[in-house]
Amino acid sequence: MNLNLKIWRQKNSNDKGGMHSYQISDVSPDMSFLEMLDVLNQQLNDKGEEPIAFDHDCREGICGMCSLQINGEPHGPDRGVTTCQLHMRKFNDGDTIYIEPFRAKAFPVIKDLVVDRSAFDRIQHAGGFVSVNTSGNTQDANAIPIPKADADKAFDAATCIGCGACVASCKNASAMLYVSAKVSQFALLPQGKVEAKDRVLNMVKAMDEEGFGNCTNTGACEVECPKGISLENIARMNREYLSASLKK
Numbered sequence: 001m002n003l004n005l006k007i008w009r010q011k012n013s014n015d016k017g018g019m020h021s022y023q024i025s026d027v028s029p030d031m032s033f034l035e036m037l038d039v040l041n042q043q044l045n046d047k048g049e050e051p052i053a054f055d056h057d058c059r060e061g062i063c064g065m066c067s068l069q070i071n072g073e074p075h076g077p078d079r080g081v082t083t084c085q086l087h088m089r090k091f092n093d094g095d096t097i098y099i100e101p102f103r104a105k106a107f108p109v110i111k112d113l114v115v116d117r118s119a120f121d122r123i124q125h126a127g128g129f130v131s132v133n134t135s136g137n138t139q140d141a142n143a144i145p146i147p148k149a150d151a152d153k154a155f156d157a158a159t160c161i162g163c164g165a166c167v168a169s170c171k172n173a174s175a176m177l178y179v180s181a182k183v184s185q186f187a188l189l190p191q192g193k194v195e196a197k198d199r200v201l202n203m204v205k206a207m208d209e210e211g212f213g214n215c216t217n218t219g220a221c222e223v224e225c226p227k228g229i230s231l232e233n234i235a236r237m238n239r240e241y242l243s244a245s246l247k248k
């Protein structure tokens with residue numbers, strides 16, 4: 001496949017940045033999107049040009065490091081996959097592909113396609129810890145009865161990899177899907193109930209302080225989420241928040 005690439009280049013966070021055009025040929029349909037960028041970077045290196053900076057780590061859809069807004073969609077046109085799992089067979093020979101960093105005020109661009117998503121870490125940090133009494137007769141976690149439906153929902157929420165596609169897909173740059181998944185993974189389990197009220201209040205406060213927008217129920221986040229995190233989590237977080245606010 002031969003492709004025309006329009007890629008966002010930005011020297012640093014103060015640079016204005018802009019789209020640059022690149023041609024790439026002999027792209028195998030079996031390459032992942034990141035492998036295609038590796039080939040382009042090799043070509044740029046060979047010509048003595050600065051390679052394009054982009055985030056990645058596991059390349060298995062687990063870590064949440066890869067990002068990229070591809071033709072206007074976080075993680076590109078496929079569904080339920082991260083950019084590292086997107087394959088070039090989803091594109092056609094001769095296509096023009098627009099590649100940009102995730103766009104959100106709370107995710108400032110560091111360089112080219114790399115954005116700073118540490119706001120997510122600070123929200124998670126604000127959520128604190130889960131208390132477990134380790135003195136005396138500590139109950140074995142496996143011996144705590146949890147309804148199967150709750151365990152499944154908590155596990156589904158815990159599959160969020162924190163990639164930020166929810167924020168990048170939202171017209172308000174809202175982080176509600178991410179935060180609600182992190183709230184839900186504990187709120188549904190007895191181990192998470194001890195600090196549940198402080199957790200939801202502190203995480204929502206941190207989310208607002210980081211400059212994320214509000215949720216207006218467009219549902220774009222659920223569609224673009226590579227892990228299929230459900231909007232149901234946002235409803236649960238809102239209930240948890242209301243209940244914690246009233247009780248505090």
Ligand code: FES
Pocket residue numbers: 055056057058059060061062063064065066082083084085
């Ligand atoms: S590089 Fe880890 S999820 Fe894509």
